[in-house]
Amino acid sequence: MPAGITEDMVSALARDRSGLVHASTADRVTELLRTHIMEGLFPPGTRLSEEAIGQALGVSRNTLREAFRLLCHERLAVHEMNRGIFVPVLTSADVADIYKLRRLIEGGAARLAGGASMTSRLAVRATVESGEDAAAAGRWFEVRTADLRFHQAVAALAGSPRTDELMRRALAELRLIFHVMADPEQFHAPYLERNRTIADLIVRGDGQRAEADLRSYLADAERQILAVYQIPAPGTEP
Amino acid sequence: MPAGITEDMVSALARDRSGLVHASTADRVTELLRTHIMEGLFPPGTRLSEEAIGQALGVSRNTLREAFRLLCHERLAVHEMNRGIFVPVLTSADVADIYKLRRLIEGGAARLAGGASMTSRLAVRATVESGEDAAAAGRWFEVRTADLRFHQAVAALAGSPRTDELMRRALAELRLIFHVMADPEQFHAPYLERNRTIADLIVRGDGQRAEADLRSYLADAERQILAVYQIPAPGTEP
């Protein structure tokens, strides 16, 4: 019978560490509201009443306020003093800003394709394939999800947890814009092929071309959104 | 006597909008703790007692918890369930990650120098000059501040509010690392000249070279930090 715990066993357990953190109520409420806002349950502009939501979820106002603060911090809600929490109404300027950020991050990450691990490169292609499958089956909302995951996977080529997190937030904001737009088929169908092209370039390790393709891709998408999504910033054009 | 408010007056007022939002107590507490953590008042690993800080600042525990949640969200504090809030102890992996992110953002932004407004380009040079002045006067902590502002200004070349914010947070984290390191003179002095070079390239609009210089700059800085800052991730090397 062996004497004790070995070095290996310790490090094996250390890897499980993240699996046993139980989240606080505020965190779970945040997560819940986050998905609801992203899925479009609350249309932009809706006020999120403390009383109503607190009662619906069975949590106290104080706990709920912690959750609201977090949502505001990641721009999935906006706080107006003494008025309450609202689902944000993103402006055209926001769209442009998000795309600027995406070009910076995704473009830069794609360029690193050659140096990225093969695992993460194949992960990009996997998202493309799941998008193609969903399109073949006509499930266009899944296509949208796959598309967002594609871009997430591209950003992940940078191999930086902070970048991943940042990208997740940017794409969450983008969802707010998407689901007040036309149906996903019309918007996403043309990009399936371009995703495939970029994924192939990435797997091949041609970061240079992948970046160029991605940049023009993002520029096109931005133009297309701005053509139909015209919401002015508050204070300009009342 | 003119009849009423004109279009111009409205838009003039609209610009003042941001000046009259009064922050909530939680926000002000967050701001206060943020600067204190960044300035190094609480050394990494310190537990931030709800009772003690709440009493010191004269705010209730509930309000304080909102502030703590925000700090955790921007990684200036870490939350351990049922144990409390701690000033984070950044690991070598964190340093590497932050620099990966910086290369992505700052590198990409510097490349856009040619397309950026002259105002924002001159702003970069201004930070370099204030750094040089501080160095001449031997005020090395101001040199550090100027250096961080330099990088902030570089990122601002992207012309994206979200990028600015992101950069602000990344540099705030970096401060946590800086002030457990050696004195600022030794670290920052060699970079004064390099900042100047990069700033000149940016003002001239040569994004290509500015990016290249900045990337090798950041790589060197990362190496230099990692050479003396060796804190393993929890679970590896106890």
Add this chain to the structure above:
DNA sequence: ATTACAGGATTGGTGAACAATCCAGCAATA
């Protein structure tokens, strides 16, 4: 049509309470 003014509803913030959890120290045991 604009202003003034109530009334009610909602948020901002506090303090107290209680359960759950963690931690340090001591005792018991092998």
Add this chain to the structure above:
DNA sequence: TATTGCTGGATTGTTCACCAATCCTGTAAT
């Protein structure tokens, strides 16, 4: 001596009740 079991105290997690400040709506007055 080293490990395990237990216990009391301290801190956090969460709720509740309360009050002041602010905002919104509708109505009355000009």
